[in-house]
Amino acid sequence: MHSLIGQPLDALDTPALLLDLDVIDANLKRLRQAGADRGVNVRVHFKSLKCGGLARYIASRGLPTFLCAKLNEAEVLAGAGVADILIANQVVGPHKMGRLADLARRVQLRVCVDHPDNIDQLSRAMSGAGATLGVLVEVDLGMARCGVEPGDPALALAQRIQRSPGLRFDGLQGYDGHLQMLPDKAEQRAKSVGGLEQLVATRRLIDKAGIPVPIVTGAGTGTWEYTAGFPGVTEIQPGSFVLMDCVYRQHRPEFGCALSILCTVISVRPRWYTLDAGSKAISKDFGMPEVKGFGDEKVTRLSEEHTKVECEPPPVKIGDRREVLPAHCCATMNLHRQAAAIRNGKVEAVWPIEASGRYD
Numbered sequence: 032m033h034s035l036i037g038q039p040l041d042a043l044d045t046p047a048l049l050l051d052l053d054v055i056d057a058n059l060k061r062l063r064q065a066g067a068d069r070g071v072n073v074r075v076h077f078k079s080l081k082c083g084g085l086a087r088y089i090a091s092r093g094l095p096t097f098l099c100a101k102l103n104e105a106e107v108l109a110g111a112g113v114a115d116i117l118i119a120n121q122v123v124g125p126h127k128m129g130r131l132a133d134l135a136r137r138v139q140l141r142v143c144v145d146h147p148d149n150i151d152q153l154s155r156a157m158s159g160a161g162a163t164l165g166v167l168v169e170v171d172l173g174m175a176r177c178g179v180e181p182g183d184p185a186l187a188l189a190q191r192i193q194r195s196p197g198l199r200f201d202g203l204q205g206y207d208g209h210l211q212m213l214p215d216k217a218e219q220r221a222k223s224v225g226g227l228e229q230l231v232a233t234r235r236l237i238d239k240a241g242i243p244v245p246i247v248t249g250a251g252t253g254t255w256e257y258t259a260g261f262p263g264v265t266e267i268q269p270g271s272f273v274l275m276d277c278v279y280r281q282h283r284p285e286f287g288c289a290l291s292i293l294c295t296v297i298s299v300r301p302r303w304y305t306l307d308a309g310s311k312a313i314s315k316d317f318g319m320p321e322v323k324g325f326g327d328e329k330v331t332r333l334s335e336e337h338t339k340v341e342c343e344p345p346p347v348k349i350g351d352r353r354e355v356l357p358a359h360c361c362a363t364m365n366l367h368r369q370a371a372a373i374r375n376g377k378v379e380a381v382w383p384i385e386a387s388g389r390y391d
């Protein structure tokens with residue numbers, strides 16, 4: 032595939048995962064500028080990307096700090112040269128402690144916790160390995176996934192981290208995942224701000240107890256604008272804004288869709304046509320994809336290896352190509368092994384998607 036560099040899209044076999052670099056540049060610029068204007072660090076979520084080459088590209092565009100959901104993603108990030116990584120999740124169990132300690136010796140590494148047992152396990156592993164790990168307490172702002180209640184429960188964990196060898200208390204994470212796609216913007220803002228007030232009040236409580244809180248982080252692509260610049264918050268941690276998808280774009284039209292799947296028409300009938308990629312190449316967990324640039328052509332079904340597109344009569348012939356915009360960028364990146372980075376209709380780079388299909 033490396034021989035494709037400089038070639039037009041026609042040179043690619045299908046299905047092919049495409050990343051439009053000009054759109055990515057515009058998306059990055061928007062949040063980089065907002066971060067600079069509002070005095071907040073923009074940490075980019077790698078669970079949406081999973082591709083080391085893309086992480087390097089983003090870092091070269093002025094956003095060098097990343098978070099991720101899983102240890103394997105942190106390892107890929109470190110391999111790509113990223114030096115500041117937050118695993119925005121709990122890392123639990125003896126199988127992972129050695130890998131975590133190895134990584135903590137190589138990069139500035141942080142994890143989230145929400146339970147004393149996890150703190151004790153991390154402390155034993157890090158001190159035994161001679162490593163130091165940064166730890167953030169995850170605060171549940173209403174998403175009801177991981178995290179502890181704001182206030183005293185978070186303070187108790189911060190105190191425990193502070194007295195645990197091998198660990199360093201680095202702050203708080205409060206991710207308002209339940210609000211990302213709320214359609215009513217006024218309701219979204221009010222609920223997001225309500226959560227941030229609880230998060231920052233927790234910060235004040237820990238500060239008052241004599242423990243410095245260097246990092247307070249939260250938000251995703253849907254709530255970035257309420258969180259960036261909120262007094263007491265130091266970072267935002269969105270991911271989907273880089274690539275976007277046809278569902279998230281309805282909520283956050285300020286970001287463009289950079290990710291598409293290039294497909295070939297393999298069958299044409301009087302009222303529909305069929306493309307050569309299905310749910311094994313285009314995630315359908317958030318709904319049907321869109322045909323890029325052809326709003327009248329409606330995707331009505333994805334089976335494993337086929338996308339059915341209805342329109343009457345189909346303005347295509349066998350062998351024609353269409354780009355499809357997935358409904359969920361993160362899950363689609365997880366289905367492919369490589370990405371073709373495109374600019375002005377030509378292949379500029381081909382990157383492996385090292386963390387796709389990995390959950391460890």
Ligand SMILES: Cc1ncc(COP(=O)(O)O)c(C=O)c1O
Nearest residue numbers: 119206250251252268269270271
């Ligand atoms: C902990 C955490 N932070 C931030 C995000 C932001 O993601 P996005 O920008 O894709 O909405 C997510 C998404 O799942 C998350 O789990």
